[in-house]
Amino acid sequence: MADPIRVMVVDDSAVVRQVVTELLSRAPGIEVVGAAADPLFALDRMNKAWPDVITLDVEMPRMDGITFLKKIMAERPTPVVVCSTLTGKGSETAMQALAAGAVSIITKPTLGLKSFLHDAADDLVAAVRGAARANLRALGRSGALSAARPLAAAAEPAAGAMAETTDRLIAIGTSTGGTQALEAVLGRLPRTTPGIVVVQHMPEKFTALFAQRLDQLCAVEVLEAADGQRVLPGRVLIAPGGRHMAVRRSGAHYIVDVRDGPPVNRHKPSVDVLFRSVARAAGRNALGVIMTGMGDDGARGLKEMRDAGARTVAQDEASCVVFGMPKEAIRLDAAERILPLERIPEALVGGGRP
Numbered sequence: 001m002a003d004p005i006r007v008m009v010v011d012d013s014a015v016v017r018q019v020v021t022e023l024l025s026r027a028p029g030i031e032v033v034g035a036a037a038d039p040l041f042a043l044d045r046m047n048k049a050w051p052d053v054i055t056l057d058v059e060m061p062r063m064d065g066i067t068f069l070k071k072i073m074a075e076r077p078t079p080v081v082v083c084s085t086l087t088g089k090g091s092e093t094a095m096q097a098l099a100a101g102a103v104s105i106i107t108k109p110t111l112g113l114k115s116f117l118h119d120a121a122d123d124l125v126a127a128v129r130g131a132a133r134a135n136l137r138a139l140g141r142s143g144a145l146s147a148a149r150p151l152a153a154a155a156e157p158a159a160g161a162m163a164e165t166t167d168r169l170i171a172i173g174t175s176t177g178g179t180q181a182l183e184a185v186l187g188r189l190p191r192t193t194p195g196i197v198v199v200q201h202m203p204e205k206f207t208a209l210f211a212q213r214l215d216q217l218c219a220v221e222v223l224e225a226a227d228g229q230r231v232l233p234g235r236v237l238i239a240p241g242g243r244h245m246a247v248r249r250s251g252a253h254y255i256v257d258v259r260d261g262p263p264v265n266r267h268k269p270s271v272d273v274l275f276r277s278v279a280r281a282a283g284r285n286a287l288g289v290i291m292t293g294m295g296d297d298g299a300r301g302l303k304e305m306r307d308a309g310a311r312t313v314a315q316d317e318a319s320c321v322v323f324g325m326p327k328e329a330i331r332l333d334a335a336e337r338i339l340p341l342e343r344i345p346e347a348l349v350g351g352g353r354p
Contacts, residue, residue: 006052007053008053010036010042037060056068079132080097081127099213105202169278170196172291173325175295196231197247207239244258275302312334313335
């Protein structure tokens with residue numbers, strides 16, 4: 001029998017510490033080795049028995065969660081699941097947490113916390129199990145890649161050229177570890193890149209800030225998608241948290257439909273919803289890319305894209321933080337090519353061709 005996943009719970013709320021400890025302790029294969037009200041108490045406990053995964057609040061006394069996260073990742077990298085209230089300023093703080101190396105985020109509300117944690121027990125357990133499998137070395141490489149210069153474009157577009165054609169389309173799906181991977185990929189794309197649509201599994205109210213951050217870092221324009229928005233060369237549309245995004249053809253153009261609906265593969269937005277719509281709307285004019293993430297969302301949709309004639313790419317295991325979604329896509333023979341993260345930008349610029 002495999003050793004249990006050892007978890008340290010760090011949160012200044014006694015209710016959160018109690019409920020999270022109870023929920024995780026009930027899950028097979030998980031052992032809570034300690035709970036602490038702030039990072040300094042946690043460090044004392046962790047130095048005696050270092051955990052496999054840390055669940056971490058952001059706003060705490062004596063040392064905030066971001067500072068603690070950076071300290072851990074610099075000195076002894078350990079998978080961290082941030083449990084944060086994503087409202088107002090807190091959303092920006094959570095974005096900083098992902099940039100600093102957090103594997104995933106569980107959104108917790110300001111009211112009804114205890115009942116919410118019970119309702120979200122499955123998500124919390126899944127996040128901890130996914131974090132325990134995270135490849136932190138790949139996470140570090142993603143950060144280094146994001147600082148690389150954009151790939152050279154063949155030529156800059158003439159004035160107004162970006163609105164002339166959307167014949168080619170790129171669809172990207174990712175989850176755990178995807179925030180860093182997307183920064184690494186999109187940060188290297190020139191403004192001549194075909195229009196891109198992205199599903200990154202994220203909580204509601206979080207994707208707008210994520211898009212803003214990427215927009216500041218990238219040569220391409222990055223936006224949170226709005227219903228009816230056009231897909232244009234040099235533009236990246238990211239599905240809003242809590243909404244599905246699909247693509248449809250409108251004459252010579254591609255348009256995104258952003259809508260509510262039940263979760264698909266336990267996710268909203270779902271990569272499968274996006275990929276299946278791209279298979280129907282764009283067929284062989286599309287390129288599909290599935291990257292790091294836990295579970296199998298997007299694998300079947302990527303297979304539909306390949307069957308429709310699209311080029312398809314899966315990120316390789318060595319460069320994934322979690323090799324779940326790409327692994328399932330490869331198993332289904334949905335991926336035409338399997339590439340390390342550092343080679344995905346050139347595949348996007350080249351249309352996916354070898």
